Amino acid sequence: MKNSFFKAIPSGETLPINNIHAVSVSMPTLKDVIGYEEQDEKTLKVIKSGYPRFILHPYLKKLSEYIKKKYDVCDEYEVVVLSSQKAAKLISDKYYIYNKIEIDEPFGVILVQNGTSQLQKVLTYIQHVGCNLSSRLAEEYLYKVKEIDTLHKEELEKEEKAKDIVINTLANAYKQPYENVCLTPSGMNAIYSVIRGINSIQSHNGRTVLVQFGWLYLDTMNIVNHHYQRQKIFKDIKRLDLLENYLKQKGLKVAAIITEIPTNPQLKTVDIKALRKLCDKYNIPLIIDTTFATPYNLDLTSYADIFVESLTKFACGNADVLMGAIILNKKHNLSHMNEEFFQHCEPIFIKDIQRLAVEIKDYKKRVKQISKNTIALVNYLKTCPYIKNLYYCMDEQNKDNYCQTIIDDNSYVGIVSVTFNKPFEEVYDKLNFAKGPSLGTEFTLLMPYTYLAHYDLIKSEKGHKELEEIDLPINLLRISVGIEPIEEIINEFKRIE
Template identity: 75%
Template structure:
């Protein structure tokens, strides 16, 4: 069965196609993903850009070269660009880098010695904390210096109104005053700022343990590891009695509980009422990453004290803006200390806000369309002969828990994860959807989650055992459902019925 709606996108092409600010990149075959993870020279020639926290944007590479030449930096040092001078101090202090450079630029620069393990540690920390330099700022700088010929053509909202459009939309969606909403240059930077804020407030009260509830997104766990010496993880959401027992002994030592709903990538939910009751009992703030849920599928105002959302996903919808937000619940006593949670956020470049302001206008409509498509796609996939298992927010294990906060019966989270009955080379490889990192796009986007997020664990027996223990299948494919006609999405999957 042919399908002309979806076409093969070559490896290395930006997603969205031909967009220099794209945050995803096409990896149409499993071997492309493996080659990328193993950093083979061939794949590095093809994949020039990708998710900005993981792959250095071409404009940032070009700008770093220019800065190196402009300031006469020795070849024994790598020029690392950051979002601000404050970020320079943060990274320099953490890694005892004293070779800072005196510059007069609208961004931060540090010099890290080449050929040392320190460089990789610095780059990883920047990735986790999300203090990357904006590609749009780099583009403007390079254009004004005559180093690139043109600016990417895109629709932007007016400078004077764009920030208010974004913040007002989020404030209304989360039912909070505008002063309780703050923007960050990425979802990870928003989480970092909240974790730092909680730490500084709660440590004074002897609360020094951060609890992670569920198997969280990789970099959320990394941020916690960087900034909390004491932490406790409860990866199994169906075993809340373990959390309850722990809190009986340690409840007054816990600074916060951080979680996602539903979780990435298995779409698991937990008993919100039970966890909220525990938080109230021990006076523990509950931080929820709402990126998957969105404020239009779940109303979590009765449960969360602090919301964190990656606006790069459903709020943007086009995968060409990197941004995040912190939303404080006015019901929580700590909400009046908003500056403590906001002050660690890096500045957001105005053109990123202008672009998001244009896209966020369709946020609610986009989510409703995706939710409707998701519901229909789940019905199809659960009956498909080529599917081994479907993970979604409204499956028999989740439905009652997810419904504790659901806005209406059609509010399906727009992400599904599946296991195919055949190897990925005979299933994932044969589909012509866009395939690469990220989610929440208006175009259907597939990602071999475990290969891209936990490739290191796949490589060792101990790692594979750990994945088995937390219930994360190696061949899991995450589907971010788009707004295309559902018949066309299903039609593309239909080709797997007869594939060899």
């Protein structure tokens, strides 16, 4: 067989390669993945950076050290930097942390006592709320105080045009006015802000239950746990009958329903028309995470009250900007309350917006090419004897898949998940694609989803049962299809035949 078009990327290398602002990291073997999850010293030593909400960026570490010296903070305390002073106050109030030193910086700083469980709680909450400090802001700060010698070279849009380019692109894609779009420093911060907004609006109406429909992304569920004491989870997105029965009893208590279309990583899709009818019947706002669908593959403007999207994924396409967005639907009854939702959003560093403004110009073109490649890849994988299960959206032959009711130009969402009839480690290690967290990149990116998202469940018998209950295989490989020549993508998979 001819040499591979794709080249193995060393463990710990940034994805994209040689980019200090990369949000993914190369994990080329399953041992690397397990070593990362087990916090193996040898594995962690080579990791240059990772997804910013999970791994502290090296510039943020360096900035924390600089702040510690600048304010003569004793070793008893850990310096934690955040996206804003507002975020610092939020977390300080939540965990009863009050800085004993007056710190004056253009971002948030809290001092957390070492050797206590409080530090881990704080870091976890920052991860869930998505109020991490921008690596580009840290870079610029460190450069100005001469702690680093160079700035990363990258193409940036002009500062005065950047925000309008990003917001106008999203407003046009979602068919909404400019003022109905708000940018956030991460997709999780978008979800957090919406949950806070829904809570403040609906609690006055006696609506105190938030419904999660489908097994949602882990941190989405964690945000709900933080802010809703009363919640109801329906794990199977196909069992709309269970939701309907619940709403007959509790519909007037439900503050909102939140779901993903399609779900991550099994690519399941709810009967969206029927779900919308239920929401209308009980006057319940519907929040849809459209990160996988994008506004260019699935037209959901007739269904959602609120859209949330992680712009880090397909909108960016290069895995080097952490950002999200809230889009309020003018067709429904919450769009006039934009201040209620937008006030909880964290500020975004201008250089992140400038970088995304360059990348988002190709958003539609990128998604359409990825969709085209996905159709061809799915057709190939259907013929492969080594494939055990194949999950994708859209399958026009599957009458249970309601995506076909909202499909645009016969598009396929650019994610495919598979399990194999071969040993998972053997297959994973052999493929030369980029391998690590995140998705939506122009380069094909593989992720051993369950290992990286639910490793704690893999380690116990109880966890195995929970994974079975939600139909999530341990050895599932999520494929984020890129824009490379499709014949080369298929040829790489042929290497495992």
